[in-house]
Amino acid sequence: MAVSTEQMNTLAIGVDVSTQSKVDVVHPVYSKLRHPLIAGNKSNTDVTRDICHLLEPKPGVGWWISLSVSLFLLAIGAVATVYTVTTGIGTWGLNKTVGWAFDITNFVFWIGIGHAGTFISAILFLFNQKWRTSVNRSAEAMTLIAVMCAGLFPIIHMGRPWLFYWVLPYPNTRGTLWVNFRSPLLWDFFAISTYFTISAVFWYLGLVPDLATARDRTKSKLRRALYRVMSLGWNGSNRTWSRYETVYTVLAALATPLVLSVHSIVSFDFATSLIPGWHSTIFPPYFVAGAVFSGFAMVMTLMILVRKLMHLEDYITPQHLENMCKVALLTGSIVGLAYLTEIFTGLYSGNPNEIFVIINRSLGPYAWAYWIMFGCNALVSQLFWIKKLRTWIPAIFVLSILINVGMWFERFVIIVTSLHRDFLPSSWAMYAPSITEVGLLVGSFGLFFTAFLIFLRLFPVISINEVKGVLNYARQH
Numbered sequence: 001m002a003v004s005t006e007q008m009n010t011l012a013i014g015v016d017v018s019t020q021s022k023v024d025v026v027h028p029v030y031s032k033l034r035h036p037l038i039a040g041n042k043s044n045t046d047v048t049r050d051i052c053h054l055l056e057p058k059p060g061v062g063w064w065i066s067l068s069v070s071l072f073l074l075a076i077g078a079v080a081t082v083y084t085v086t087t088g089i090g091t092w093g094l095n096k097t098v099g100w101a102f103d104i105t106n107f108v109f110w111i112g113i114g115h116a117g118t119f120i121s122a123i124l125f126l127f128n129q130k131w132r133t134s135v136n137r138s139a140e141a142m143t144l145i146a147v148m149c150a151g152l153f154p155i156i157h158m159g160r161p162w163l164f165y166w167v168l169p170y171p172n173t174r175g176t177l178w179v180n181f182r183s184p185l186l187w188d189f190f191a192i193s194t195y196f197t198i199s200a201v202f203w204y205l206g207l208v209p210d211l212a213t214a215r216d217r218t219k220s221k222l223r224r225a226l227y228r229v230m231s232l233g234w235n236g237s238n239r240t241w242s243r244y245e246t247v248y249t250v251l252a253a254l255a256t257p258l259v260l261s262v263h264s265i266v267s268f269d270f271a272t273s274l275i276p277g278w279h280s281t282i283f284p285p286y287f288v289a290g291a292v293f294s295g296f297a298m299v300m301t302l303m304i305l306v307r308k309l310m311h312l313e314d315y316i317t318p319q320h321l322e323n324m325c326k327v328a329l330l331t332g333s334i335v336g337l338a339y340l341t342e343i344f345t346g347l348y349s350g351n352p353n354e355i356f357v358i359i360n361r362s363l364g365p366y367a368w369a370y371w372i373m374f375g376c377n378a379l380v381s382q383l384f385w386i387k388k389l390r391t392w393i394p395a396i397f398v399l400s401i402l403i404n405v406g407m408w409f410e411r412f413v414i415i416v417t418s419l420h421r422d423f424l425p426s427s428w429a430m431y432a433p434s435i436t437e438v439g440l441l442v443g444s445f446g447l448f449f450t451a452f453l454i455f456l457r458l459f460p461v462i463s464i465n466e467v468k469g470v471l472n473y474a475r476q477h
Contacts, residue, residue, distance in 0.1 A: 040314035070449040077443005097429040102437040105411040110150035116295025117143025122255040133466040140203040145451040184269040191265040277357035277418035286338040293331035294407035300400040325390040332381025376406020
C-alpha cells in the first residue's frame with residue numbers, strides 16, 4: 001500500500017487523515033506488550049469532535065431525570081439547613097456526651113472524597129502516569145464540589161453561620177478579638193480554603209486549552225461568549241503551550257503536599273485530644289490513606305456512570321478502571337493495616353481506657369457500625385486482587401459503592417464510639433441522628449450530584465489536549 005510523503009508528514013504531526021482516500025489510510029500496529037489507552041483508533045479530529053459534541057445537543061431525558069432527583073435531595077438539605085439555623089443545633093440528636101456526630105462525620109467524609117482529584121491530577125502527573133488523562137478532569141471537578149459540600153458542615157455547626165467570617169485572621173474593628181489559633185475549627189478552615197483554592201486554580205488552568213477549542217467550535221452565542229472569557233485569549237502558539245506546561249508542572253508540584261497535609265490537619269481534630277481512641281499518632285497517615293481510598297472509589301462510581309450514559313467507552317476503558325482498582329487495593333490494604341495496628345497498639349499499651357474503647361467498638365452497642373466499616377474497607381478492597389473483578393465493570397461499580405459506605409461508617413465509628421462512653425459511667429449516653437441531620441446528609445449528596453451534572457453540561461468532561469498526547473501510546477512506529 002503506497003503512502004505519499006505528504007501523508008506521512010500528516011500522520012507525524014497528528015492531523016486527521018480520514019479525508020484521504022480509503023486506500024491510503026494507514027492503520028497503526030500496536031505493541032504486544034502494551035495496550036492502547038484510547039480505544040477505537042482515534043485521530044486528533046475524532047477526539048475533538050467526540051468530546052465537544054457532548055456539549056452541543058440538548059440534554060437527554062436521563063440527564064433531566066438525574067437533575068430532578070438531585071435537586072429534590074438538595075431541597076431537602078436546604079430545608080434542614082434553614083430549620084437548623086433558625087431553631088438551633090438542638091434540632092440534632094446531640095447530647096452532653098456526644099457533642100460531635102453527623103456533622104463532623106459528613107465533613108471528614110467529603111474532605112476525603114476530594115483527595116482523589118488532587119492525587120490523580122498532581123501526583124500521577126508528576127510520575128508521568130499517562131492513564132490519568134481520561135479521568136483527571138472529572139476527578140478535579142469532583143474535588144471542588146466535594147470540598148464545597150464539606151465546607152458547609154462546620155459553618156452550619158457554628159450556630160450563627162452569618163458570622164463565619166470571624167474565623168478569618170484579618171485586622172478587624174472588634175478590638176483585640178482575634179481567632180483562636182489553637183482551635184481545630186480554625187485548622188479546618190485553613191485546610192479547606194487552601195485546598196479549595198489550589199484545586200480550583202489547577203482545575204481551571206487545565207481547562208483553558210479545551211475551552212479555547214470549544215470556543216472555536218460552538219454555535220451557541222452564549223456559550224461562545226462564556227468560553228471566550230474563560231479561555232483567556234488562548235491562541236495555541238508554541239510560546240503559549242511552553243508557558244502553560246511550565247506553570248501546570250509547578251502547580252502540580254505545589255498541590256502534591258496538599259494530599260498529605262490537608263487530611264493530616266483534619267486528623268489533628270482528633271489526635272490532639274486526650275479522648276481514648278483519638279489521641280493516636282497513626283491518625284495522620286491513616287486518614288490520608290483512607291481519604292485517597294474513598295476518593296478513588298467515588299471516582300470509579302462516577303466514571304462508570306459517565307462512561308455508560310455519555311457513550312465514552314473508547315476513552316474510559318476497562319484498563320483505566322483496573323488501574324484505579326489497583327490504587328484502591330493499595331490504599332485499602334493500608335487502611336486495613338491501620339485497623340489492625342490500632343487494635344494491637346491499644347491492647348499492648350495496657351491502658352484500660354484504650355482497651356475499653358477497642359472492646360466497646362467491636363462488641364458494644366455500635367458494633368454493627370464497626371463491622372460494616374471493617375468489612376467494607378478492609379475486606380471488600382481485597383477482592384481487587386482478583387483480576388476478573390478488576391476488569392468486570394458491574395463488580396467494580398458495586399464494590400466502589402460499598403467502599404464509600406464503609407468509609408462513611410469509619411468516620412461515624414471513630415467519632416461516636418469514642419464519645420458515647422465517657423470516663424464517668426454516669427455520663428454515658430447513646431446517640432441517634434435526628435431527621436434534621438439525615439436531611440443535611442441527603443442534601444449534601446443532592447448538592448454534589450447537582451453540581452456534577454451541571455459540570456457535565458458546561459465543560460469538557462475529558463481533557464482534550466491531554467488525551468491527544470496519549471493517542472500514540474503503545475503504537476509501533
